[in-house]
Amino acid sequence: MSVIPMKAESDFSQTRRGAIVVEPGKTRVTIRLDNNVLDWFRKQAQEHDGNYQTAINAALR
DSSP, X not given: OOOOOOXXXXXXXXXXXXXXXXXXXXXXXXXXXXXXXXXXXXXXXXHTTOOHHHHHHHHHO
16 A cells, blocks of 8 residues: 655645534434435536535435
8 A cells, every 4th residue: 555645735724623513403324325326316416516415305305
């Protein structure tokens, strides 16, 4: 396994450590979807400049 060096111009001075802040009203879940279903949502999102997770949320709603 080779190690890929970080770019010298990378600036991490504005980064923060700790837990990721989640929007109120959202809960992280794990769900298993068929590959073809996920591919379809990703394709739709890419064609319409959207987000596939948002599209799945809307379909489930």
